[in-house]
Structure formats: structure tokens, C-alpha cells
Amino acid sequence: MTRHTKPILAEVAARRDDLIALTQGLIRIPTLNPPGQNYRALVEWLGARLEASGFTVELIRATGAIGDSDRYPRWNLVARREGARPGDCVHFNSHHDVVEVGHGWTRDPFGGEVEGGRIYGRGACDMKGGLATSVIAAEAFIAARPDFKGAIEISATADEESGGYGGVAYLAEQGRFDPDRVQHVIIPEPLNKDRICLGHRGVWWAEIETQGRIAHGSMPFLGDSAIRHMGAVLEEMERTLYPLLASKRTEMPVVPEGAKQSTLNINSIHGGEREPDEDYTGFPAPCVADRCRIVIDRRFLIEEDISEVKAEVAALMERVKAERPGFVYEIRDMHEVIPTMTAEDAPVVTSTAAAIEKVLGQRPEYVVSPGTYDQKHIDRIGRLKNCIAYGPGILDLAHQPDEWIGIDDMIDSAGVMALVLDELL
Ligand SMILES: [Zn+2]
16 A cells, blocks of 8 residues: 555545445345336435535436336436546446345345344345445545546446346437546446456347147147257257357356356247146146247357357258258347457556555456346447446355345455546546
């Protein structure tokens, strides 16, 4: 620690109780998604606090976005604090929604209990703790350097857990992440306080349908089973596609190790008769299935092109078709995200790396996420490449029962974020 950084870190340390109270306050507003509860209550509560510390606060509803309705409006907060002189803008973006509680809790999921240096609750780690950390970092930095140049923005956005369309995507479409407005973005997702996440792999979701002809189950030769056709598709995937994907390795530092290759998950399979209602006690009817559908989730690497990813599956279907008389199929695109990776020499990366060394006395680890997060919208819609995920908390605890965040980890991360502001502003 140098004479220069000491006052900033002292301001962070002095806010320990404040950081705990802020995290608890956020946890105690259950912003469950789906369906998207209490979004307005959370942004109002946080907005009042940020206004009191000198930020200009806007509450923005993503009217008309996917998921937005009068019953469950998608509310977002953007707070901005101008410095004493012109300069860059550093933006901290956190999502304020949390996933369902699920089973297995031994604590009140919305109580914000503190014990043994941890704060417990749904969203403690993913990512209300990160949101609180960025607020404290900004307030501590401003107290230590009131004459800073540029601007600081803090956003709390909706719906990251369901794709971010009523949150970051909406704000990006409104120009909120245009490079002339915001120059550096940090997303405090829980990736451990000593790791910098540069980006994520790509995604292609598609539905594949095989078609057949319905007939009586006692005379299946009079029909054509869509399920048997799909069986042939799955067999061909095992025989050729999975080995091909396993052979593709990336230079991206993806964690965990298993995600350093291309992957494919089959999310669901449905064929034939609809599943009976729970209160139905009879037998199913004997029918040959005339439709079978699977939804595939293909995760791809920065070295792969999405057209090549799609072409592999199309070629596989054609191979099956060539071998099976009467084989009819359709592939329907559902959703796609291009991989993104911020360069290691981008300013937000180098300044965060330097700050981690100063606070933790070690060099950061650079990682890439196996799944996507809101960086996709900042990259694609906002066209801003200088963006990372960095924040306290252990990723494995996200979405689990008894989710928690370590208070010391938040303090360390707040110190890192405050020093990043010092470096960039
Ligand atoms: Zn998250």
C-alpha cells in the first residue's frame, strides 16, 4: 500500500457497517425473477440512498420489453455523479433480480442474517453483495478524491437471470452504453475477488423437430414414428457430433476446465402424446408419434463462427436423412449470442489488475465465463468493448440454498473498485 492509496482504502474500511447494512437492505427486498417482483421498491430504495450521496438518479421502466407488464413492470436505476472536471465515465452495472428460493435453506432467504463474517440470503452473492460493494467503492472514492475528473455511473438493472432484455439490453438500446457516454464498464458478478472475467462463450439455441405419421400403436407399420427418427438423430450426435465438439479447444481462459471445449446440452425432449394431467388416472392411448422435438443448447468458442456451428447440425440432419426413408425434419433458431472477450490490455482490465495487486498482493487470474451474462448486450448493442466482470463472492454459491457473501471479500473488492476509479478518473 502506498501513501497515495492509503486514504482511499481507509475510506472503504470505515464503511464496513454501512456495506453490511446496504447489502442486508437489498436482500430484504425480494426481487424474485420470474415473475419480477418488487423491482420498483428496490430501485426506489437504492435511488434514495444514492441521491443522498450526491448522485443524480433516474428510474427507467423498460416499457414494452420482453417480460415487462403493468403487473410486473421492469424497473431499472441509473445513477450518475459528475466529477469536478471532464474525463472518462466508469460505469458499474449490477442486476437486481434474484432467482427463486428453492429448497434446502436453513436461513431466512430474505433475512440478511449476519454470522461468522458472512451475510446470508437469496442474491447475497449473485449479486446484491456486488451491487452494494460498487456503491461503497464509489462513495469511499468520492470522499477521498472529491476533485476527481470524469463521472461515475451505477446501474441496478432488471432481468439478468432471464436474459436481460428488460434490463441492460433495454438501456443499451436507449444509448446508455454508447462509447461516447460510457468508457469503462465493470459488472460486479461473483467471480472471486482475485479474478477478472474478460467475457463469455457463445450460445446457439435451436429446436429440432422430426415428423412422422400417426397410426394405431398395434399397427405401427401403418404410421411413421417421429420418436424413432429422433432416436437416429441422437445416435448420430453421439457418433459424430460429440466427438467433434470434444476435439475443439479454445485459447480463451474459460473456467471450469471442462468448458474449454465446445459443448452441447439437450435441454428437453418431447414426443408423441402430451403428458397426461396429474389427476388423470387412465392409460395413455396407443398411437404412433407424429412429432418429436428437442431443444439444443450449443455453447461455442471465440475460434468458431456461428454459421459453422449451425452448419454442423444441418449436415448431421442431412446425413440422417440420406439413410432414413421418409425422414422429415425442421430446425428452428431460438436464440443466439456471439462470444465476446475483452483484450487483456484494455484500460479497464489493466487498471483492475493493478488494483488487485495493490489490495491483495497477488496477480489476478484472467477467466472467461462458460455462460453468458449482461456483457453480451453492452458488447453487441452498446458497442463498448472495454468491459469486464469483476466482483466479490464465490460463483458456485449462486442460485444455491443458504447463499452467502463474505464481508471481508466485499471490503477487499470495494478497495479494488475504488482504486480502479482512482486510476481511471
Ligand atoms: Zn448474476
